[in-house]
Amino acid sequence: MSPDGSPASAPASPGGSPAVPARVLVVDDDPTVAEVVAGYLERAGHVVDRADDGPAALARAAAHRPDLVVLDLMLPGMDGLEVCRRLRGTGPVPVVMLTARGDEDDRILGLEVGADDYVTKPFSPRELVLRVESVLRRTRPAAVEGPLDSAGLTVDPVARRATKNGTELALTLREFDLLAFFLRHPGRAFAREELMHRVWGWDFGDLSTVTVHVRRLRGKVEDDPARPRLIQTVWGVGYRFDPAGREAV
DSSP, X not given: XXXXXXXXXXOOOGGGSOSSOOEEEEEOSOHHHHHHHHHXXXXXXXXXXXXXXXXXXXXXXXXXXXXXXXXXXXXXXXXXXXHHHHHHHTSOOOEEEEESOOOHHHHXXXXXXXXXXXXXXXXXXXXXXXXXXXXXXXXXXXXXXXXXXXXXXXXXXXXXXXXXXXXXXXXXXXXXXXXXXXHHSXXXXXXXXXXXXXXXXXXXXXXXXXXXXXXXXXXXXXXXXXXXXXXXXXXTTEEEEOTTOOOOO
């Protein structure tokens, strides 16, 4: 979007074609923002559906399951948090949340209900396209990798399935990638900055994102999330996956 708010011509993705072509549902009650976002995504090679409120978004998603949803937080009536909850209740779908405020509480709320990424308005449409394609690439691993198995947890990177003692876990994309990374590197402590870079490919960002996802992941893989044994906090460093499940000291 140009500085005066008018639509700008959308650039093609590097190489002139999308890294991961997909069906994207754009949900925003501001027609100018929706038009610009849809234009950039279409120029990048994606198929775009649009909705201007929560009920319309849920109806569109039910009619044509999207590969990803770009979702405004501040929608009339049913807000973006509720739309995200309902979308996640119907099955795994990546969500990139748009918020008009840079308030940390808004970002954390979005992550808590299952958003996989967030972009704060005003934003660069090019950045949004890159964020969308980054999330989409994480759903389609480039290399074939066998299942990872440790401490009763099994992660299949190709099928994008994770189980605990045979029971499937309902993980968001970020939670899945974080768990897979921990299983690949047992016993090693990682700083939050390193996790942000190596798990999600970010060279900058809000470190509270890592804290939120570790807390959410513990809630799904630990027997007692209040006393985590598998994903342990290493004070002054970050986090470590301990397959032996020993209580931290």
